[in-house]
Structures are given as C-alpha cells and as structure tokens.
Amino acid sequence: MNVATASPRRKELVRIAARLFVEEGFDRTTVRMLAQEMGIKSGSLFHHFADKQEILCAVIEEGMFSALAIAREHLARLEAGSAPASRHQQARERLLALARAHLETLLTDRNAHVVALYEWRRLEQASREHLVHLRDEYEALWRDAIEVAVAAGLLKGDALLLRQFMLGALNWSVRWYRPEGERSPDELAEALVDSLCRLP
Amino acid sequence: MNVATASPRRKELVRIAARLFVEEGFDRTTVRMLAQEMGIKSGSLFHHFADKQEILCAVIEEGMFSALAIAREHLARLEAGSAPASRHQQARERLLALARAHLETLLTDRNAHVVALYEWRRLEQASREHLVHLRDEYEALWRDAIEVAVAAGLLKGDALLLRQFMLGALNWSVRWYRPEGERSPDELAEALVDSLCRLP
Amino acid sequence: MNVATASPRRKELVRIAARLFVEEGFDRTTVRMLAQEMGIKSGSLFHHFADKQEILCAVIEEGMFSALAIAREHLARLEAGSAPASRHQQARERLLALARAHLETLLTDRNAHVVALYEWRRLEQASREHLVHLRDEYEALWRDAIEVAVAAGLLKGDALLLRQFMLGALNWSVRWYRPEGERSPDELAEALVDSLCRLP
Amino acid sequence: MNVATASPRRKELVRIAARLFVEEGFDRTTVRMLAQEMGIKSGSLFHHFADKQEILCAVIEEGMFSALAIAREHLARLEAGSAPASRHQQARERLLALARAHLETLLTDRNAHVVALYEWRRLEQASREHLVHLRDEYEALWRDAIEVAVAAGLLKGDALLLRQFMLGALNWSVRWYRPEGERSPDELAEALVDSLCRLP
DNA sequence: GATGAATGAGGATTCATTCAT
DNA sequence: TATGAATGAATCCTCATTCAT
Numbered sequence: 069m070n071v072a073t074a075s076p077r078r079k080e081l082v083r084i085a086a087r088l089f090v091e092e093g094f095d096r097t098t099v100r101m102l103a104q105e106m107g108i109k110s111g112s113l114f115h116h117f118a119d120k121q122e123i124l125c126a127v128i129e130e131g132m133f134s135a136l137a138i139a140r141e142h143l144a145r146l147e148a149g150s151a152p153a154s155r156h157q158q159a160r161e162r163l164l165a166l167a168r169a170h171l172e173t174l175l176t177d178r179n180a181h182v183v184a185l186y187e188w189r190r191l192e193q194a195s196r197e198h199l200v201h202l203r204d205e206y207e208a209l210w211r212d213a214i215e216v217a218v219a220a221g222l223l224k225g226d227a228l229l230l231r232q233f234m235l236g237a238l239n240w241s242v243r244w245y246r247p248e249g250e251r252s253p254d255e256l257a258e259a260l261v262d263s264l265c266r267l268p
Numbered sequence: 269m270n271v272a273t274a275s276p277r278r279k280e281l282v283r284i285a286a287r288l289f290v291e292e293g294f295d296r297t298t299v300r301m302l303a304q305e306m307g308i309k310s311g312s313l314f315h316h317f318a319d320k321q322e323i324l325c326a327v328i329e330e331g332m333f334s335a336l337a338i339a340r341e342h343l344a345r346l347e348a349g350s351a352p353a354s355r356h357q358q359a360r361e362r363l364l365a366l367a368r369a370h371l372e373t374l375l376t377d378r379n380a381h382v383v384a385l386y387e388w389r390r391l392e393q394a395s396r397e398h399l400v401h402l403r404d405e406y407e408a409l410w411r412d413a414i415e416v417a418v419a420a421g422l423l424k425g426d427a428l429l430l431r432q433f434m435l436g437a438l439n440w441s442v443r444w445y446r447p448e449g450e451r452s453p454d455e456l457a458e459a460l461v462d463s464l465c466r467l468p
Numbered sequence: 469m470n471v472a473t474a475s476p477r478r479k480e481l482v483r484i485a486a487r488l489f490v491e492e493g494f495d496r497t498t499v500r501m502l503a504q505e506m507g508i509k510s511g512s513l514f515h516h517f518a519d520k521q522e523i524l525c526a527v528i529e530e531g532m533f534s535a536l537a538i539a540r541e542h543l544a545r546l547e548a549g550s551a552p553a554s555r556h557q558q559a560r561e562r563l564l565a566l567a568r569a570h571l572e573t574l575l576t577d578r579n580a581h582v583v584a585l586y587e588w589r590r591l592e593q594a595s596r597e598h599l600v601h602l603r604d605e606y607e608a609l610w611r612d613a614i615e616v617a618v619a620a621g622l623l624k625g626d627a628l629l630l631r632q633f634m635l636g637a638l639n640w641s642v643r644w645y646r647p648e649g650e651r652s653p654d655e656l657a658e659a660l661v662d663s664l665c666r667l668p
Numbered sequence: 669m670n671v672a673t674a675s676p677r678r679k680e681l682v683r684i685a686a687r688l689f690v691e692e693g694f695d696r697t698t699v700r701m702l703a704q705e706m707g708i709k710s711g712s713l714f715h716h717f718a719d720k721q722e723i724l725c726a727v728i729e730e731g732m733f734s735a736l737a738i739a740r741e742h743l744a745r746l747e748a749g750s751a752p753a754s755r756h757q758q759a760r761e762r763l764l765a766l767a768r769a770h771l772e773t774l775l776t777d778r779n780a781h782v783v784a785l786y787e788w789r790r791l792e793q794a795s796r797e798h799l800v801h802l803r804d805e806y807e808a809l810w811r812d813a814i815e816v817a818v819a820a821g822l823l824k825g826d827a828l829l830l831r832q833f834m835l836g837a838l839n840w841s842v843r844w845y846r847p848e849g850e851r852s853p854d855e856l857a858e859a860l861v862d863s864l865c866r867l868p
Numbered sequence: 869g870a871t872g873a874a875t876g877a878g879g880a881t882t883c884a885t886t887c888a889t
Numbered sequence: 890t891a892t893g894a895a896t897g898a899a900t901c902c903t904c905a906t907t908c909a910t
Contacts, residue, residue: 493695493789495693495695495696496695589693623863624862624863625859625862625863626859629851629856629859629860629863630863632837632840632841632844633837633859633860633863634837635840636836636837636838636839636840636841636843637832637833637834637836637837637840638836639836639840640832640835640836640837640839640840641832641836643836644832651829656829659825659826659829659833660829660833662824662825663823663824663825663829663830663833663864664863664864666866
C-alpha cells in the first residue's frame with residue numbers, strides 16, 4: 069500500500085496524522101488524539117491502519133513522495149522555461165529551485181515532510197527499509213545539483229559536506245521559522261543560496 | 269538548584285540521563301531505565317529529582333552551561349594567543365572558534381547539549397523560563413561574531429538568517445555525523461566556515 | 469434451527485468453525501478468523517449466525533448429532549451382522565463398537581465432537597439446555613452397554629464410574645493421539661476394551 | 669525464578685491465579701479479575717509478574733512441582749511402611765499410590781495441577797521448554813509403575829497406552845467429579861485400579 | 869538516601885457486533 | 890447476502906509517582 073493507491077479517506081487521515089505528529093511529536097500523539105481529530109473513535113483507526121507505526125510510515129511516505137514530486141516539478145519548470153544562461157547561472161538556479169521546493173514542503177505544506185525529517189528515528193527497521201530508497205532518491209537530486217555547482221566554481225568545498233550543511237540549515241528552519249514573520253520561504257531559500265555562492 | 273551547586277552524585281546522574289535522552293529521546297526514556305543505568309531503583313530517583321521534568325531541566329541546564337563555558341573558553345584562547353591579524357582574519361577566527369566549540373559539545377561530549385537542542389520543546393513553561401536566558405546568552409555570542417563578520421565583508425547577507433543557517437547546519441550534524449568517519453568535528457567546523465566566507 | 473434443517477452453506481461454515489475451535493480454542497478464535505477461513509468478511513457472518521455463541525452451539529449440536537449417529541450406526545451394524553455369540557462376547561462387541569465410534573468422531577472426523585467435549589463449558593445456559601438432551605442420549609448408549617457388560621461379568625466395578633473412566637480415557641486421547649503414529653483409532657479402542665475386560 | 673525461591677507474597681498470588689484459571693479458564697481470566705481477587709490494582713500485578721503468560725507459567729510450575737512432590741511422598745510412604753508382600757501386591761500398591769496422589773492434587777488441592785493439565789496448550793514455546801522436563805519426570809513415575817505392573821501380570825496390554833488411558837481417566841474426572849458427592853478421591857483411585865487389575 | 873510494593877491514569881490494540889449501502 | 894466502516898467496551902500492559910519501611 070503506498071501513497072498513490074491510498075483511498076481518499078486514508079489520505080485525509082494521513083494528512084491529519086501528519087499535522088498532529090508535527091504539533092506534538094510522534095511519541096506524544098496518542099491514538100485517541102488522532103481518532104478525535106479524525107472524528108472517529110480510537111478503535112476505528114485500526115480499520116485503516118494496522119498499528120500506530122503504520123500511520124507513521126504512511127505519513128513519512130507521503131512526506132517523501134511530495135518532497136520528491138515538488139522538487140522534480142521545480143526542476144522541470146527550470147528546464148522548460150530557461151533562456152540560455154551561463155553554466156554558473158544555471159547551477160545557481162538549480163540549487164535555488166531545490167531549496168525553494170524543500171522549504172515549500174517544509175514550511176508551507178508544513179507537515180508530512182517535517183515528520184519525515186524529524187521522526188525518521190521512530191521508524192521500525194522494516195518501515196525504514198521500505199522508505200529508505202525514497203530518501204535516497206531525494207538526496208540524489210541534491211547531490212547532483214551540488215556537484216554541478218562545485219564543478220562550476222559556484223560552491224567551494226567538499227560536495228557531501230555542502231549537502232549536509234545546506235540541508236541542515238534548511239531543515240532546522242522548521243524550528244525557528246514563523247510564517248507570520250517578514251520573510252517568505254522563497255526569500256529564505258534565496259538568502260541561503262546567496263550566502264554560499266561565490267560571485268562569478 | 270543549578271549546575272554550579274549540584275553534588276557530584278547528582279552531576280553523574282545528569283550525565284547518565286543526558287546519554288539516555290540522546291539515545292532514546294526524552295519521551296521514550298522511562299524513569300526505570302534511568303534508575304537502572306544509575307544503579308538504583310526507580311523510587312530512589314525521586315530523592316534526587318522532584319520529577320522527570322526536573323531531570324530534563326537539569327540536563328538542558330548542564331548542556332547550555334557547558335556549551336556557553338566551552339564557547340567562552342575557545343574565544344578567550346583566541347584573544348590570549350592571537351598575534352595581530354587583519355580584521356578579516358580575526359572575524360574568521362572568531363567564527364571558527366564558535367563553530368569548533370559548538371561541535372565539540374555536540375559531537376564529542378555528545379550529550380547534554382544535544383538534549384538542549386533536540387528536547388527543548390519538552391520543557392514545561394516554567395523550566396523554559398528558567399533556562400531561556402542561558403540560550404539567549406549563547407546565541408548572543410554567535411550574533412556578535414556574525415555581525416562582526418558581516419561588517420568585515422567576510423559573510424554576505426542578513427546577520428540573523430546567517431546565524432540561523434550556521435547553527436542549523438551545525439545542529440543537524442548530530443543526525444548524520446559518525447565519529448568513526450574520516451572527518452573530525454574540527455574539520456567540519458572549518459569546512460562550514462570556509463564554505464560561507466568570502467576570500468579577502 | 470438445527471443440524472437437520474441447515475442449508476449446505478451453513479453446514480460448511482459449521483465445519484470450518486469446528487476446525488478452528490479445535491485448533492485455537494473457542495475463546496481465541498475470532499469472528500474475523502472464522503470469516504477469513506470461510507472466504508467472507510466478518511460482517512457477513514452475522515447473516516448466517518446471530519452471534520458467536522450461536523456458532524459454538526451449532527458446532528456442538530453437529531458434534532453431538534454425528535457422535536450419536538455414528539454410534540448408532542456401529543451398534544446397528546453389530547446387530548445386523550452378528551452370528552450368535554456368547555452373552556460375554558456380545559457385551560464386549562458392544563463396548564468395542566461404542567469405543568470405535570467414539571474415537572472415529574473424535575480422532576478421524578476430529579472436529580465437532582472434540583468441540584462438544586472440550587468447549588461445553590463455554591455454552592451459555594440457554595444453549596446448554598438446548599443441547600443437554602443430546603448429550604444425555606449419547607451417554608445413555610454407554611450406560612446401557614456398560615451395565616450389560618458388568619452384568620455379564622465382563623467388567624468389574626461400579627457402572628457409573630466405569631463409564632466416566634472409559635469416556636475419560638477416550639476423550640483424553642485427543643490430547644496425545646497423533647494420526648501419523650503407528651496405531652489406528654480402532655486399535656486404540658480395542659486396547660482400551662481389552663485392558664478393562666476380564667477374560668471369560 | 670521457580671517455585672522454591674518464590675516469595676510468600678508471590679506464592680499467594682499464584683494460588684489465587686490457579687483458582688481463577690480453573691474456574692474461568694486462562695483466556696477468560698482477565699488481569700483485572702486476578703488483581704481484584706488479590707486485593708490489588710491491575711497495574712500492580714506487573715510488579716510481581718512480567719506478563720500474564722508468566723503467571724500461567726508460575727501456576728503450571730507450581731502444579732507440576734506439587735504433583736511431583738505429592739506423588740513421591742506417597743511412593744516413599746509405601747516403601748517405608750510396607751510389610752513384605754507379593755510382587756503382584758506391591759505393583760498394585762504402587763499404582764494405587766500414584767492414582768491417589770494424582771487425584772489428591774487434582775480434586776482436593778484442585779487447582780494448580782488442573783491448570784497444568786488443561787491450560788498446557790496456552791503456554792508459549794519458551795515457557796513450555798522451561799516446564800516440559802517437570803512433566804517428563806512426573807510421567808516417568810507412571811511409566812515405571814505401569815511397566816512393573818505389566819511385568820507382574822497385573823495389567824494387560826501396551827504399557828504406553830495403559831498410561832495414557834489411566835491418566836486420561838483420572839484427568840477427565842476434573843470435569844465430572846463433585847466433592848459433595850458420595851465418593852472420595854481415594855475411592856475413585858481404588859475403583860480405577862480395581863477395574864484394570866487382574867486378580868492374582 | 870534507598871527500597872519494594874502499590875497506584876491510577878493512560879497507553880495501544882482487539883474484538884464482537886451493528887448498519888447503511 | 891455481502892461489505893466496509895464504525896463502534897464501544899474490554900484487553901494487556903506501561904509508567905511516573907507515592908510512601909511506609
């Protein structure tokens with residue numbers, strides 16, 4: 069059972085679960101709380117999910133799926149609309165697209181992807197194995213973009229570390245970012261990319 | 269009761285608690301697990317701490333104290349030993365000192381400071397108020413160093429965002445750093461500072 | 469609703485239920501397990517049976533019916549085919565026929581009769597009253613045969629106790645008998661009768 | 669942890685559990701019922717036993733221990749007090765001693781041994797392995813006594829089957845025996861031995 | 869200080885049963 | 890007849906906390 073084949077009902081439950089997992093953390097979110105928010109009784113939850121772990125798994129799967137989809141979408145838009153640009157300029161656009169996509173799922177959509185990042189440790193081994201390839205795929209997008217940027221002289225340093233630093237900086241934003249503040253997620257993305265990129 | 273006045277016994281208990289909170293997370297660490305690791309029975313724990321929350325509070329206090337102490341120590345060593353250097357160079361050294369100190373408490377000492385960062389949300393209001401000034405003090409060290417770096421043209425961009433990004437990148441390292449890997453925390457700190465700093 | 473008037477579908481469901489009740493015990497057999505084995509969903513089960521108790525009742529009724537039918541059949545075959553024999557010999561044959569019939573339903577047919585014996589306590593009062601006359605009828609066959617055997621000097625002792633002992637020995641065989649072992653149920657029956665009967 | 673080393677409190681809890689398991693069956697006995705009868709709250713039960721299975725295990729261990737102890741006691745009394753008797757007579761006394769002991773733990777003491785016999789299937793694999801050697805020891809007492817009886821010409825037939833039959837007859841008595849009836853357990857034992865033994 | 873026993877509120881989960889479709 | 894979703898009461902078990910000894 070994966071995101072693509074899930075019933076609309078189940079998708080809705082997953083969305084609600086994602087919100088609670090972000091607000092309270094997985095451990096502190098009780099099955100009763102989940103059921104309450106879903107408008108059913110706690111016993112009924114187990115008609116849809118085998119156990120609490122499966123809910124977490126479904127949320128994280130959804131989080132990684134949408135992160136991946138939106139990242140690809142942003143990249144595709146780049147290629148479609150791009151006027152010819154310098155190699156340097158192209159590499160920067162690509163990084164920026166990924167950073168924007170990342171913050172869009174993290175701060176705007178603000179739920180399943182956050183759970184994927186912050187509750188990954190709570191996955192049992194079996195679930196983890198089921199999901200790790202999604203994470204790998206996502207990270208591969210970043211790896212490629214960063215390698216290109218390094219090759220173009222846009223970024224300086226070890227590509228792997230740069231990826232960890234960039235993703236860390238972005239991921240941690242969940243902890244301090246307030247949507248009602250003065251900067252948009254897009255501005256954040258731009259600021260991060262600017263702070264790292266060398267001028268041409 | 270704060271770190272400075274704590275008995276050696278209590279300090280040891282806090283150290284053990286910190287380790288468990290990192291390994292399992294605060295919510296999943298039971299009072300029984302704590303007691304077991306401390307070589308006492310769970311009932312006895314409450315002779316040392318009023319409740320579980322107080323243990324968390326003590327750990328985080330210890331984490332912030334030591335982060336602050338080590339950061340100050342690194343900065344002091346700078347001033348003591350520094351040959352005259354360019355303003356640019358000085359600003360870089362200061363950032364590096366803070367980053368090294370941060371990773372030292374996070375990755376080497378590897379416990380109380382990690383709890384302070386990752387379990388802050390679990391603090392009840394009262395505990396939070398008790399501790400927030402420590403966090404502010406610590407962040408002030410970073411704020412100043414970054415403002416100086418920006419003023420010196422070493423870093424580019426908004427100082428507040430730069431601090432969030434740098435701390436995010438460092439904090440997230442807890443999630444992926446493996447001590448048995450090929451890079452030391454110091455090398456990490458250097459790589460981060462290098463990746464952000466403009467050459468003179 | 470009793471066995472005689474049951475639809476073929478219902479009879480099949482009862483057979484499946486009997487098997488599960490033997491394998492798992494009544495308490496541990498869930499309505500969902502029953503439905504699953506029957507190839508329907510658990511909600512549908514309640515179109516066939518008012519509740520779980522009715523299933524147990526139907527199984528035990530079937531078990532007692534078939535035990536009774538097969539015992540009578542064995543006895544009838546005796547009378548039909550018997551060459552004139554000594555009173556002693558006749559009494560022995562009759563005991564043997566009952567023992568064989570008992571083990572046939574218990575070990576060969578191996579289900580509903582076992583449930584009747586081992587899950588009788590789980591019957592609610594109403595169901596018990598509905599079924600107790602069947603059990604009485606069955607036990608009457610044994611009572612008569614044993615009284616004849618005692619009168620003929622074939623068995624020694626109190627007739628009531630002898631019945632309890634014989635049935636106990638036979639019923640308990642469910643617990644240790646393995647069909648793949650070296651003895652057939654018929655050989656068991658013979659061995660039991662032999663062990664109790666005095667030679668002429 | 670075994671019967672011999674158990675605290676008095678635990679022994680009492682085991683005794684109460686044994687009674688409930690006989691009255692209701694293991695599956696239908698809830699931890700709440702157990703706690704209620706023990707005069708504690710259900711959570712407190714788990715201070716004494718890791719889980720419900722451990723309670724069953726403790727009860728069955730106690731049942732097998734006492735069955736073994738009482739059987740040995742009866743046999744010892746035989747040897748101590750016996751005037752010289754015929755081999756035939758001796759074999760009969762030995763069977764009788766075992767049968768009496770068996771019914772004493774089953775019908776008089778009436779609890780833990782009954783659970784051992786009737787709830788053995790509910791033991792999980794690990795518990796079963798822990799207990800099976802006790803059962804083997806107990807059955808060995810019977811095996812020896814029956815082999816001697818067969819050798820002495822007292823019993824007729826296969827020794828293994830004879831043991832299964834005798835134990836089955838005795839075990840099943842739990843289902844029909846009423847202490848307020850006219851026969852004592854000792855009389856039952858005598859009746860069973862008499863019904864099987866050949867006169868000299 | 870330390871302990872073992874107890875508590876009580878709450879944890880996830882199970883399950884017979886109901887019912888609209 | 891059949892189903893999928895829901896129910897609600899009950900299940901075993903966990904855990905921070907208390908307290909007499």
